[in-house]
Amino acid sequence: xxxxNEFSYNPKIEVVKxxxxxxxxxGLKAVKPFANNxxxxxxxxxxxxxxxxxxxxxxxxxxxxxxxxxxxxxVYLKFIKGPIRLSRTKEGILVQGELEIGLEDDCYRxxxxxxRNLTIKIEELYAYxxxxxxxxxxxxxxxLDLAPLVRAEALIILSRGILCRDDCKGLCPxxxxxxxxxxxxxxxxxVDPRLAQLKQLLDGK
Ligand SMILES: [Zn+2]
Ligand SMILES: [Zn+2]
Numbered sequence: 001x002x003x004x005n006e007f008s009y010n011p012k013i014e015v016v017k018x019x020x021x022x023x024x025x026x027g028l029k030a031v032k033p034f035a036n037n038x039x040x041x042x043x044x045x046x047x048x049x050x051x052x053x054x055x056x057x058x059x060x061x062x063x064x065x066x067x068x069x070x071x072x073x074x075v076y077l078k079f080i081k082g083p084i085r086l087s088r089t090k091e092g093i094l095v096q097g098e099l100e101i102g103l104e105d106d107c108y109r110x111x112x113x114x115x116r117n118l119t120i121k122i123e124e125l126y127a128y129x130x131x132x133x134x135x136x137x138x139x140x141x142x143x144l145d146l147a148p149l150v151r152a153e154a155l156i157i158l159s160r161g162i163l164c165r166d167d168c169k170g171l172c173p174x175x176x177x178x179x180x181x182x183x184x185x186x187x188x189x190x191v192d193p194r195l196a197q198l199k200q201l202l203d204g205k
Contacts, residue, residue, distance in 0.1 A: 037068055038068045038069055038070040038076055039066070039067060039068065039069050039070070040069075040070065041069060041070055041071050041072065041147045043066045043069060044066070044069070044071065044080075044145060044146040044147040044150065045143050045144070045145050045146070045147075046086070046143070046144045046145075046146065047141075047142055047143055047144075048060075048086055048088075048093050048126075048138060048142045048143070048144050049141065049142030049143075050142075051086055051087075051088045051093060051142075052088065052093070052138070052142050054088060055088060056088050056089055056090050057088065058087070058088045059085055059086060059087035059088065060085070060086045060087075061083065061084070061085050062083075062084055062086075063081070063082070063083055063084070064080060064081055064082055064083070064084045064097065064099060065079075065080075065081040066079065066080045066081070067079055068102075071147050071150050071151045071154065072147060072148075072151045074151075074155070075150075075151045075154045075155065075158075076104070077101050077102055077103065077150070077154065078101075078102030078103070078104060078115070079100075079101070079102045080099050080100070080101050080102075080150065081099065081100055082097060082098050082099035082100050082119070083097060083098060084096070084097035084099070084122075085097065086144075089125065091125060091127045091128070092125055092126045092127035092128050092137070092138050093125070093126045093138050093144055094123070094124075094125050094126075095122060095123070095124050095125075095126060095144070095146070095149070096122065096123045097121070097122045097123075098119060098120075098121050098122075099119065099120050099121075099122060099150070100117055100118070100119050101117070101118055101119075101120055101150070101153075101154060102115065102116075102117050103115070103116050103117070103118060103154065103157065103158070103162060105158055105161075105162050107161075107162065107163050107164035107168055108161030108162065108163065109163060109164075109168045109169070109170035109171070110164060110168050110169070110170050110171055110178050110179075110180055111171065112164050112178070112180075114162055114163070114164045116162050118157060118162075120150070120153040120154070120157070122146075122149055122150070122153060124136050124149050126138045126144045136148065136149065164180075168180060172184050172186050173186075174186040
């Protein structure tokens with residue numbers, strides 16, 4: 001019994017190469033088939049007005065738990081959850097958290113779809129907004145937007161690439177076979193050109 005059918009894959013090497021070259025931008029797949037199932041990134045806006053008025057030294061702990069969310073046009077997460085601490089400092093609000101995120105991507109070796117849960121540690125001072133600080137800032141009304149921070153962390157992970165499994169064998173560079181559940185003869189026939197002369201000697205030619 002094998003599960004090969006579940007993974008059946010029709011190698012198209014040109015497509016594979018194209019996708020590989022685009023790897024760094026693969027977080028930019030703006031069109032997701034089930035994008036409607038993702039909630040708006042408004043859920044990543046936190047109201048910290050109560051902390052701002054409480055003054056420096058106060059902090060607030062909570063458990064973050066949001067379902068499938070469109071963090072940004074180029075980052076969709078299946079969930080975000082974990083503890084988060086907001087601390088009021090003189091400059092603004094310090095955000096610290098250890099969040100588990102559900103990522104979906106293609107394995108960067110074999111291109112199969114992968115679903116993985118990873119933990120990101122976030123720590124960022126959201127200062128009062130100034131013209132220089134438009135990304136990580138607290139608005140006058142105390143609203144703080146976690147989306148740019150979570151997006152940045154997710155893009156770092158996606159740019160490194162995630163694997164379907166740690167020992168993924170990837171695709172054959174010659175025929176495109178997925179070596180996790182296919183075999184091919186390419187490697188057997190292949191002789192490094194630099195070693196070809198040696199092979200000739202060994203073969204007694
Ligand atoms: Zn893989
Ligand atoms: Zn091959």
